[in-house]
Amino acid sequence: MSSNTIYVEAQMLIRKSVEEVFEAFINPEITTNFWFTKSSGKLEEGNAITWEWEMYGAKTEVIVIQIIPNQMIKTSWGKPSTNVDYEFKKMEKGTLVVIKSYGYEQTGEDLLKMINDNTGGFTTVLDGCKAYLEHGINLGLIEDKFPQK
DSSP states (O other), X not given: OOGGGOEEEEEEEESSOHHHHHHHHHOHHHHTTTSOSEESSOOOTTOEXXXXXXXXXXXXXXXXXXXXXXXXXXXXXXXXXXXXXXXXXXXXTEEEEEEEEEOOOOOHHHHXXXXXXXXXXXXHHHHHHHHHHHHOOOOOHHHHXXXXX
């Protein structure tokens, strides 16, 4: 199995409509309440957007490959870049969000570290999204994941 066939998956049921959850991922006015702190714009197909985590002095360019409203967002980002897909599935009790990351160039220990980081990172994003959309609470999970002191 090559590293290109390996993917990371994180998922969470969010007890809100698929339209509301989808909007939370494409609209930085909402997303900044549970993930990155700054964005150069809304996710739109074909655009390149910059996301920033100001508390870490980090930023990345996100290429929006495809958007299927209320169903799917396909992106590529990071260095080296990987593919990150966000799937939205309407469920009886809300919306199931599945984040899949794949297309890794790393191998060996570097690949294991990337898989671990992405699994934990995307799980944290989904936890924060759930708290914010369901209860209106910004838990500060991303900021507190790697406290500066």
